[in-house]
């Protein structure tokens with residue numbers, strides 16, 4: 075393939091590939107190219123389709139598209155058959171033969187593979203009718219559905235790189251950065267800093283040798299969030315396009331993408347996409363004849379949460395230990411190798427081309443006053459429809475959790491939703507009508523963060539959640555500043571003690587004291603926000619703390635020393651399943667008679683609780699602390 | 701223990717960090733003769749490396765530096781730096797202690813600490829003792845050198861080089877680290893420091909199968925902790941260790957990015973989603989059977 079020399083070349087090419095291939099009669103879309111689909115066996119399904127189409131003589135007559143993540147991870151791998159508009163979920167290799175023979179050939183619908191709504195129990199046929207998709211606004215993720223992430227032509231066919239040609243053709247760099255500022259786009263990586271302002275300060279920062287950097291933060295350290303992975307795996311070119319546009323606005327010649335080590339597939343797709351873009355002349359010297367040159371390097375992270383922080387990330391890119399520095403001088407003035415550097419999140423870059431396509435006014439129509447556009451959340455935890463959801467800012471939590479997420483599985487009660495990862499907080503049921511935007515979440519004691527949204531039900535212990543986050547932060551604190559290093563350690567010790575039943579009421583005061591000092595004294599945002607998980611649980615779930623301390627009881631059955639299991643005589647059918655599974659032989663009883671758990675032997679591993687099909691294993695207060 | 705009628709009036713404080721210094725000063729001010737022994741060439745310890753102190757946020761140097769000066773000026777304190785305690789005998793009240801004073805190769809009475817010699821010394825950041833390598837370390841070193849050359853031996857490639865070496869051997873052998881230190885002209889301590897900082901690196905060889913349990917939030921609320929405990933119980937090792945037959949290494953990871961399918965266990969890079977306690981032991985057995 076020849077390099078495109080001008081923007082017109084690219085547009086001609088786009089017209090060519092869209093007109094050459096007439097839309098085939100039938101197309102099959104399979105979500106294959108994403109880690110979570112692969113986990114669910116998408117590769118074998120795709121291979122089975124290939125074999126099956128061949129053996130039934132349909133080769134070449136049907137277009138098969140291997141896309142990245144379609145967002146609805148609960149029913150992955152997904153197969154969509156068009157134009158009949160049929161969506162099959164949880165497809166396995168065994169189903170393929172029937173799908174090809176009946177649905178593809180004869181247009182029959184296979185009831186059993188259709189999506190079943192967990193609320194109404196109804197079978198739903200098309201993607202558009204599934205409640206999970208209905209309330210979403212999939213501007214960014216939607217493009218995953220029509221693209222094979224390994225094919226740049228697919229991206230161009232879907233309108234990709236048109237924002238770039240538009241920019242290079244008629245928008246001056248200063249005008250561009252002002253447009254981004256006007257659009258109200260705020261960083262999606264956690265801080266919510268206005269992107270336009272960042273670009274302008276980086277552009278205007280003095281620099282002797284004129285070298286500036288554009289860096290993409292794909293470290294995604296927030297546990298429980300995977301939006302960035304899905305974008306990089308499913309549509310890497312959208313990030314590259316955003317970065318090229320940013321470099322044009324800022325006047326940067328070199329770019330970096332810092333990807334988490336745990337995302338090998340994202341790195342692979344990104345590298346493929348980069349070499350394709352280079353071959354097409356979209357990267358490198360004199361891009362599309364504009365005179366602007368830009369190249370992108372990929373760096374793999376090495377498993378440190380704090381490396382998501384801007385200064386730590388840059389230190390890590392320089393090959394050093396990823397410890398943050400204090401920001402008397404901002405990274406837009408002196409960042410990577412002491413040059414002006416602009417760091418943005420993956421999703422932020424994916425938004426850039428959208429702004430140029432929709433125009434500033436069009437983009438501003440979505441969202442609230444202070445937060446514009448859409449945001450992708452990873453809706454996970456105790457929720458029926460787990461997956462990635464993209465919603466306009468300002469939607470309520472209730473809509474996300476109940477309308478899109480389909481509520482809590484197993485008829486359990488909702489307890490809290492955790493947003494913002496280790497820097498965020500837990501939001502209780504009574505605040506479910508909170509509008510989801512940067513400012514409202516902050517006011518509620520949490521943050522928007524990068525988009526993790528973890529739903530918790532009655533089986534989740536809130537003290538344990540606080541302990542979990544503090545333990546995480548203790549481990550990830552880089553140790554450079556004392557408030558964070560010692561503060562997280564002490565809080566972790568106290569919370570650990572409470573979970574073991576050795577807590578005292580004064581402990582809560584100490585926790586609050588430390589939480590008060592941390593934000594003002596810590597060096598970087600990791601320490602400054604470390605108090606949020608504790609403060610928010612103390613604020614909304616104080617009763618659970620007092621229960622742990624005074625009654626030595628963990629109602630959720632999580633803190634092992636603060637409860638015991640007991641078998642309800644009336645519910646137990648004597649099926650012996652639990653006694654067979656018990657690893658420590660703590661359960662005795664005859665077949666068809668009620669069983670008994672010996673509390674002394676029981677290690678509270680929870681296997682019986684999990685395996686009992688009759689709900690006969692109950693969580694009981696012991697009262698005695700250990 | 702019989703205490704002698706007249707205990708000798710001197711005290712030895714071992715370790716001249718902030719705690720040692722303060723003890724020495726308090727004792728000296730109460731009239732005891734104090735010997736302050738310190739392993740490193742200067743007193744002050746960790747506190748001199750800190751910026752602020754918790755929780756009052758006071759400047760660390762402002763607290764410690766007057767004490768350093770006081771210590772060296774106090775008539776009752778004798779500072780023995782660059783020295784190690786070799787042997788202690790006797791009993792409470794009357795000890796005899798042998799102290800090994802290491803060679804400074806510089807006359808301490810004349811040295812003013814001006815720093816000129818340090819700056820002019822042509823050998824910087826080099827290992828002071830070259831270790832003699834075992835025969836089988838040679839392959840490690842050759843491979844490491846190949847990787848270093850591939851990245852042009854630049855300092856900024858340190859992490860990338862470490863990643864590749866770690867991938868190659870499954871861990872970072874000592875020979876490799878020493879070779880990296882020499883070629884990139886970095887102190888070995890800095891290379892080690894970097895290795896210890898990042899979770900992706902291992903200093904010990906891993907077993908044939910690497911089991912990683914996701915401890916991310918989404919997996920945590922779905923019971924990842926119990927899965928880990930069950931694995932620890934079944935394999936008989938705590939997280940972070942390798943079984944005796946070197947078949948399995950058990951480790952945790954903060955999030956694998958497939959949170960919708962939690963709890964997740966990855967074995968040799970293959971993800972196993974929606975894990976339950978019942979399936980855990982079976983999963984291990986399955987891999988144990990693979991040769």
Ligand SMILES: Cc1cc2nc3c(=O)[nH]c(=O)nc-3n(C[C@H](O)[C@H](O)[C@H](O)COP(=O)(O)O)c2cc1C
Nearest residue numbers: 261262263291294295382383384418419422599600
């Ligand atoms: C401890 C810590 C971890 C962070 N982790 C990430 C991360 O994983 N991904 C990310 O995009 N931003 C992360 N950030 C935020 C970045 O520092 C930075 O604000 C962001 O990448 C800027 O991009 P944006 O303006 O597009 O949001 C983290 C910040 C802190 C303090």
Ligand code: FES
Nearest residue numbers: 914916919956959
């Ligand atoms: S929390 Fe386990 S994969 Fe993300």
